[in-house]
Amino acid sequence: MHEMSIAEGVIQLLEEQALAQQFSRVKKLWLEVGPLASVDTASLQFCFEAVSRHTLAEAAVLEIIETPGLAWCLGCETQVGIRQRFDACPDCGSYQLQVIQGDELRVKELEVD
Incomplete structure (x- = not known):
């Protein structure tokens, strides 16, 4: 379950940004997750809470924002x-x-104190 390491990475990113931008608490976090990122969003939600x-x-x-998967067809x-990857x-x-969108996993927005 790599969602646990992803959640831990998000916490680490938040702590780094808290030092850089001088905030002390995160109230809300928006993550963009694409279908090609191979992330189970329910598991990620659970792991983040833990x-x-x-x-x-x-x-x-x-808040998880699910983005659509898009590709450019050379044919x-x-x-x-x-x-999913390798779809026709x-x-x-x-x-x-060629994948254009859908493999992202990024922090889109934060609400902080």
């Missing part, structure tokens, strides 16, 4: 939606797809 105890993010609300030269193009069936 690792945030006794930290500046204790009792913080974690039909169009942008298409995908749900839904328009032409080609497997020559």
